[in-house]
Amino acid sequence: MEYLSTHKIAIIDLATSKVMDQELDEDLVKEKIGGAGITTALYEEYQGEDPIVLGTGLLTGTLAPASALGMITAKSPLTGKVCHSPLTLYAGLELKYSGFDYVVIKGKSQKPVYLWIHDGVADVNDAKDVWGKDVWSSTDKIRDLMGDQLIQVLTIGKAGESESDFAQACINYWASGDRWGFGKLFGQKKLKLVALRGMSLLEVSDAEGFVQQCKELLSTLKTGAFADKKGIAEIAVAIGEGDISKWLAPLVHRHLSCFNTPFPTNTFVFLDEDPKLLRETEKKEPGFLITDLYGLLGFKKLGLSAAETCTLLRECAKYGIDAVAVSELSQKAGKKKPDEIQKSFSGLKGTLENIGKGTFSPWCPNFGLSSNEWEKKQAVAYIFGIHPIFALLSPELSEEKLIELANLGTGLGFTSETLDKVIADITK
Amino acid sequence: MSHTSNVDHLPYSLPIGIYTGSGASHSWLWFVEILDRMGFYNVHFVDEGDILANALDPLDVLLMSGGDTFAMAEGLGAEGSDKLRSFIEGGGRYIGTCAGAYLPLRSSMDFLNQFNFINVKISNISRRLSEPERHSFQKNACSSYGYEFVFHVAREDVVLELVNGFQADGKKEMIAPLFGGPSMLPSEDIEVIATYKGFTKKTKFLVEEDLAAKTLIGNIAVAKKSMGKGKLYIFGPHFEHPHYPSCNLFLEEIICKGQNGRFDHVQDVFSRDPQNLVKGQTLRGLFRDLKREWSNSRIAASGMNDFSISWLIGNKYYDSEKISVFINAVWDKLKRLEPITDLEVDKNLLHRCVEISKGITKDIQAIRSEVNEQGNATSLASKLFLDLKTLSSNFFKLYFKAKRDRLQGQSLEG
Numbered sequence: 141m142e143y144l145s146t147h148k149i150a151i152i153d154l155a156t157s158k159v160m161d162q163e164l165d166e167d168l169v170k171e172k173i174g175g176a177g178i179t180t181a182l183y184e185e186y187q188g189e190d191p192i193v194l195g196t197g198l199l200t201g202t203l204a205p206a207s208a209l210g211m212i213t214a215k216s217p218l219t220g221k222v223c224h225s226p227l228t229l230y231a232g233l234e235l236k237y238s239g240f241d242y243v244v245i246k247g248k249s250q251k252p253v254y255l256w257i258h259d260g261v262a263d264v265n266d267a268k269d270v271w272g273k274d275v276w277s278s279t280d281k282i283r284d285l286m287g288d289q290l291i292q293v294l295t296i297g298k299a300g301e302s303e304s305d306f307a308q309a310c311i312n313y314w315a316s317g318d319r320w321g322f323g324k325l326f327g328q329k330k331l332k333l334v335a336l337r338g339m340s341l342l343e344v345s346d347a348e349g350f351v352q353q354c355k356e357l358l359s360t361l362k363t364g365a366f367a368d369k370k371g372i373a374e375i376a377v378a379i380g381e382g383d384i385s386k387w388l389a390p391l392v393h394r395h396l397s398c399f400n401t402p403f404p405t406n407t408f409v410f411l412d413e414d415p416k417l418l419r420e421t422e423k424k425e426p427g428f429l430i431t432d433l434y435g436l437l438g439f440k441k442l443g444l445s446a447a448e449t450c451t452l453l454r455e456c457a458k459y460g461i462d463a464v465a466v467s468e469l470s471q472k473a474g475k476k477k478p479d480e481i482q483k484s485f486s487g488l489k490g491t492l493e494n495i496g497k498g499t500f501s502p503w504c505p506n507f508g509l510s511s512n513e514w515e516k517k518q519a520v521a522y523i524f525g526i527h528p529i530f531a532l533l534s535p536e537l538s539e540e541k542l543i544e545l546a547n548l549g550t551g552l553g554f555t556s557e558t559l560d561k562v563i564a565d566i567t568k
Numbered sequence: 569m570s571h572t573s574n575v576d577h578l579p580y581s582l583p584i585g586i587y588t589g590s591g592a593s594h595s596w597l598w599f600v601e602i603l604d605r606m607g608f609y610n611v612h613f614v615d616e617g618d619i620l621a622n623a624l625d626p627l628d629v630l631l632m633s634g635g636d637t638f639a640m641a642e643g644l645g646a647e648g649s650d651k652l653r654s655f656i657e658g659g660g661r662y663i664g665t666c667a668g669a670y671l672p673l674r675s676s677m678d679f680l681n682q683f684n685f686i687n688v689k690i691s692n693i694s695r696r697l698s699e700p701e702r703h704s705f706q707k708n709a710c711s712s713y714g715y716e717f718v719f720h721v722a723r724e725d726v727v728l729e730l731v732n733g734f735q736a737d738g739k740k741e742m743i744a745p746l747f748g749g750p751s752m753l754p755s756e757d758i759e760v761i762a763t764y765k766g767f768t769k770k771t772k773f774l775v776e777e778d779l780a781a782k783t784l785i786g787n788i789a790v791a792k793k794s795m796g797k798g799k800l801y802i803f804g805p806h807f808e809h810p811h812y813p814s815c816n817l818f819l820e821e822i823i824c825k826g827q828n829g830r831f832d833h834v835q836d837v838f839s840r841d842p843q844n845l846v847k848g849q850t851l852r853g854l855f856r857d858l859k860r861e862w863s864n865s866r867i868a869a870s871g872m873n874d875f876s877i878s879w880l881i882g883n884k885y886y887d888s889e890k891i892s893v894f895i896n897a898v899w900d901k902l903k904r905l906e907p908i909t910d911l912e913v914d915k916n917l918l919h920r921c922v923e924i925s926k927g928i929t930k931d932i933q934a935i936r937s938e939v940n941e942q943g944n945a946t947s948l949a950s951k952l953f954l955d956l957k958t959l960s961s962n963f964f965k966l967y968f969k970a971k972r973d974r975l976q977g978q979s980l981e982g
Contacts (some may be wrong), residue, residue: 258867259863287872287936288870339866339867
């Protein structure tokens with residue numbers, strides 16, 4: 141695969157610590173396009189070894205607007221189905237440039253390990269220095285060890301290590317869209333974390349045409365419905381959960397986009413520092429990045445203040461547990477005090493009602509779409525590597541436009557029929 | 569002078585040395601890049617120890633790039649100076665840019681006074697400044713020179729005028745990059761090739777433009793001198809900078825000019841031990857080891873890019889970003905060798921590269937820790953740059969050897 145690709149798939153066997161490089165076959169790309177199309181195919185190929193597949197969309201990490209998305213594809217311990225969880229922030233980008241478009245992690249390790257994927261090299265390393273640490277300490281440790289703060293870390297905390305059903309594979313310090321208990325899979329495999337960094341380059345088939353098309357799309361998006369909006373509170377309004385901006389406002393410090401995404405879907409709140417502070421804070425980490433609306437709403441609905449909610453979200457992220465599951469099970473158990481809720485992380489059990497029914501993570505709201513329509517639009521986003529929330533907010537990023545970009549980028553001549561077939565395959 | 573076609577004759581066989589010893593900073597990597605692009609593959613890397621051990625004897629050309637002239641002179645010493653003189657007088661071509669151009673100029677300073685090959689004075693020395701002008705220089709724009717200092721007035725693009733019938737691409741003007749090289753005053757001891765003519769929008773002035781003009785304009789940028797059967801070429805600007813193709817072509821012609829008839833033979837001037845070659849799966853494993861470590865170094869170095877610090881090592885400031893310059897130069901060549909399936913390379917050399925690379929990653933991490941704790945990392949940085957130079961020159965030895973072997977194989981097959 142010559143274009144928009146680093147050409148390689150890493151097949152990592154945790155049982156033996158062996159890593160095999162495999163060429164990314166252009167025929168596979170022609171047939172499955174990329175992203176969830178290919179992670180699903182790889183999952184099926186290695187399904188006997190209970191794989192976790194990491195992957196990027198065809199356009200991930202390019203100038204295509206909102207091309208931030210990578211994904212984890214695996215069988216959910218919660219639903220028993222093969223599902224996809226979004227890798228947002230800069231994780232998809234770093235995976236794309238790490239030298240591997242896809243990473244298949246199969247087998248189980250006897251001892252805790254972590255994966256260090258960098259510049260076309262995948263290393264299985266002893267995790268003795270990070271096993272037992274929370275999500276934040278693990279990320280700090282690995283970044284310090286490798287000497288670069290740009291390293292993206294998919295890591296579990298104590299929830300994953302203890303194989304909790306609600307364990308998340310977090311991204312750096314923050315909650316991810318993992319609603320499938322993939323953190324438990326990491327723990328079962330004794331896989332503490334996957335660290336990603338790469339400085340490779342992508343070739344583009346028609347570079348000028350591709351850049352021009354990206355610029356035009358971006359111009360159009362700047363006049364779209366979300367052009368002048370920012371932050372997670374806007375998403376709450378858009379899905380009919382009401383205006384939470386006043387409730388959250390006293391804590392808000394800034395809003396943050398995922399890679400190359402025109403709408404900042406994340407909001408950073410200060411908890412240990414005045415959010416109006418203009419100079420650099422002296423605290424190592426004064427707050428928390430809210431990346432998951434439903435976690436926020438879940439604790440709010442328990443009657444907690446914004447500060448209590450965000451503090452709990454921070455503790456969930458450090459522990460590596462899904463805040464949505466925690467809030468739902470807390471409500472069922474009648475727990476409404478933050479310390480009481482935090483104490484329940486360890487050994488949390490129960491059956492969730494608000495659980496994903498399809499293939500794609502319910503972390504992304506449906507914005508009033510029917511279940512089928514939402515699933516189809518998510519499939520498109522996960523195939524091309526477009527931020528799932530932004531994809532739904534921006535009708536301008538149509539299937540036709542994305543196919544056009546993919547063809548300019550690769551010269552492979554994808555058609556809407558190809559895309560329909562891949563969508564059908566991954567949503568069946 | 570214009571670009572001619574004589575370089576079409578197997579230029580890879582012309583034996584060329586690049587000096588990487590004491591005082592050489594990072595700009596010799598530019599020579600590596602342009603020689604590779606031009607197809608010169610009989611390239612060898614020599615330090616002061618090699619020079620004393622007669623490593624210049626089989627060479628036609630010696631390239632001395634930028635760095636710390638004092639450290640070069642001290643490292644080579646009187647014996648090294650004699651070797652250089654013999655090399656040139658015996659028919660070799662010495663091509664010096666920047667520090668490599670200062671080295672052979674007349675000087676009364678210790679160590680430098682052993683290299684008085686060219687009787688020429690420079691205009692960028694503080695004794696030519698008024699008292700207020702002497703105080704207008706910042707520390708990184710000058711180098712101590714006894715009671716005086718050598719100063720630099722502008723960086724990056726300068727306009728040169730080619731004189732005495734010399735031309736570049738049929739033109740009498742060219743743009744070249746200046747990074748601290750000399751501006752020389754007229755002397756009967758040299759033949760002038762180019763003078764400083766002016767500036768461009770990309771010129772970065774380190775002092776007032778008037779003082780820059782007073783120091784440079786009309787003075788000599790490039791010159792040559794015959795010594796015995798050979799020649800010295802001295803360049804104030806870095807003609808080897810890979811972003812300046814006209815300068816590179818100009819250099820190419822000088823490198824090829826007057827070659828000693830070795831074009832007709834693929835001649836490997838250094839010994840080869842067939843027992844020490846590695847290939848196939850073992851080679852791929854070693855490449856993988858080197859790539860792993862080198863990537864770790866690359867990532868750790870990129871993590872320092874925001875630090876914006878420099879260390880005074882000898883008489884020269886080394887910026888932290890120069891670490892990545894070494895690493896990326898090797899990385900680029902490593903990526904080019906990696907896909908070649910029938911490659912054979914020197915096992916010991918490759919093992920050595922892997923071992924040094926492990927230390928380099930640790931050195932970078934140690935520097936980072938030291939800097940984070942507000943400590944002084946100069947001695948660590950000094951060791952790091954030495955290791956980077958050693959690894960790079962070893963790897964490029966291996967790289968050019970592999971290229972020569974492949975071409976030799978093709979030529980034998982042909």
